[in-house]
Amino acid sequence: MRYLKTFASVAALLPALAASSQAAKPQTGDAENCSTLAGRHIGGAEIQSATWLADGGTVGTTQVAQPFCRVIGVITPTGDSHIGFEVWLPPAGAWNGNFRGEGSGGSAGAISPGPMRDALAMGYATMSTDNGHLDGQGGGYGLSWAYKHPEKMIDWAWRALHLSTVAAKKIVPVFYGKPAAKNYFISCSAGSHHAIMEATRFPADYDGVLGGAAPWKWTALMLGHTWNSMPAMKDPTALTPQSVVILNRGMVRECDHLDGLEDGIIADPRRCTVDPVKFQCSGTDKSETGKSECLTPVQVEAARHIYAGAKKSDGTVLMPGQVRGSELGWYVQSGGATPGGSSWDFWRQAVFQDPDFKNVNFDFDRDTDRALTTKVGGHTLTQVYDQKVDFDRFKARGGKFIFFQGWADPVITPMMDVDFYQRVVARYGQAATDGFFRFFPLAGMGHCGGGVGFSHIGGATGAPIQDDAGHDMVRALEQWVNAGEAPSLFIAAHINEKKEITATRPICRYPLEARHLGHGDAKEAANFVCSVPKPM
Numbered sequence: 001m002r003y004l005k006t007f008a009s010v011a012a013l014l015p016a017l018a019a020s021s022q023a024a025k026p027q028t029g030d031a032e033n034c035s036t037l038a039g040r041h042i043g044g045a046e047i048q049s050a051t052w053l054a055d056g057g058t059v060g061t062t063q064v065a066q067p068f069c070r071v072i073g074v075i076t077p078t079g080d081s082h083i084g085f086e087v088w089l090p091p092a093g094a095w096n097g098n099f100r101g102e103g104s105g106g107s108a109g110a111i112s113p114g115p116m117r118d119a120l121a122m123g124y125a126t127m128s129t130d131n132g133h134l135d136g137q138g139g140g141y142g143l144s145w146a147y148k149h150p151e152k153m154i155d156w157a158w159r160a161l162h163l164s165t166v167a168a169k170k171i172v173p174v175f176y177g178k179p180a181a182k183n184y185f186i187s188c189s190a191g192s193h194h195a196i197m198e199a200t201r202f203p204a205d206y207d208g209v210l211g212g213a214a215p216w217k218w219t220a221l222m223l224g225h226t227w228n229s230m231p232a233m234k235d236p237t238a239l240t241p242q243s244v245v246i247l248n249r250g251m252v253r254e255c256d257h258l259d260g261l262e263d264g265i266i267a268d269p270r271r272c273t274v275d276p277v278k279f280q281c282s283g284t285d286k287s288e289t290g291k292s293e294c295l296t297p298v299q300v301e302a303a304r305h306i307y308a309g310a311k312k313s314d315g316t317v318l319m320p321g322q323v324r325g326s327e328l329g330w331y332v333q334s335g336g337a338t339p340g341g342s343s344w345d346f347w348r349q350a351v352f353q354d355p356d357f358k359n360v361n362f363d364f365d366r367d368t369d370r371a372l373t374t375k376v377g378g379h380t381l382t383q384v385y386d387q388k389v390d391f392d393r394f395k396a397r398g399g400k401f402i403f404f405q406g407w408a409d410p411v412i413t414p415m416m417d418v419d420f421y422q423r424v425v426a427r428y429g430q431a432a433t434d435g436f437f438r439f440f441p442l443a444g445m446g447h448c449g450g451g452v453g454f455s456h457i458g459g460a461t462g463a464p465i466q467d468d469a470g471h472d473m474v475r476a477l478e479q480w481v482n483a484g485e486a487p488s489l490f491i492a493a494h495i496n497e498k499k500e501i502t503a504t505r506p507i508c509r510y511p512l513e514a515r516h517l518g519h520g521d522a523k524e525a526a527n528f529v530c531s532v533p534k535p536m
């Protein structure tokens, strides 16, 4: 089988995707059916507005080309709750008969119009929630909304998405006269925290779930982010825009070949265990601005600390370390003015309820125990935020889960998701796991997409290079749910800044990995096979 030898650009493929759903003209009655939703109470929600947009419209900065009914609702399960959500309904004649919920990112308090637009273009009725708070500050990282609002923390952790899903699924039949045939959830990052919450706690909500870079144990992720940012909080020279580039170049130079192919990508970073001291300056070349690329002793120690992962002083592992090959994103994630991503505000605003607490003073023995036993609305932080590996009910009712992760993710270490997958296999056995839960790690991909490696297999990873189940995880999920045909590989692509496809590569089902045949162009997916990796 040959794959995609020549591509003009991904952008050229997109109009074809959109055209099929645009072809159906709005039927008489769509506008009326939409307007009658306004003011009603449906599925536990109050519908604040319902507007028929015959020519599409612009939501935030997202332009929507299709006509749709824009429903805005609110749910208030507690006196402290205000869960905002939107449901977008395509015309009855363009509806594919299914419903799709969209995940969010970070601790974001906003609906996600981009994924909703994409779902609408595929014919879905779609929903996105603000997770129970509005917060446009900090790029989704600000948590001032959590201070003195424990019920809002519970809303964010699991309640908002569940209740928004329940309400949206009740709105669908009011508009179309029948419920959705199948229900899907599409997500990455924090959205996949919610994806796992849904599949494990509320398995009837969704038939098919796509989740990636999943922080399945949110408290561990926050501990890890604080751990990773500790060197830069103590000494700003420990992590700089230059030092992470030097570190990354060194690791790629040392480890690229370990996967059997020198292509600039560390395909599985578990093979790479190089001590960063190898790149430390010596002799007269003492700084990163010196003649050769090298690291200061402080930068070497910072790198060792971040690769090692968060631990207590007795060696108890709190969070796996970052992998070699992920360094380019470290400065943004763990350095700069607000290091530590979502963890920057998490301890002071949400957990300790002490706005004066400084992360640089976080004690991984004392403060870890104090945090994990903190009560949130009568439950411990762990009970509210962390997941159990229990898909029993989801699996029993035929649910399907496609799980993916970038091997070069600088935000959520891929080792967290490998750990999760291994726990699923330990609970159900390999054969039963393959029947409902499949894992696809992407060589060289960053956080949810991008990076030096391969992505563009749908969802957050970017538009696929072909609209079919062999290239798009969303299409594969539909096929798995509807026809029982499980995905075994995807053809991913690297796409450059000019939107040109520079290489394709199979993304194999874990634990298989793509191996070059030893002949033929290594930029062509057709010259690879999925095979059992050599022992590491």
Ligand SMILES: [Ca+2]
Pocket (backbone or CB within 6 Å): 255, 256, 257, 258, 259, 260, 261, 262, 263, 264, 265, 266, 267
């Ligand atoms: Ca390589």
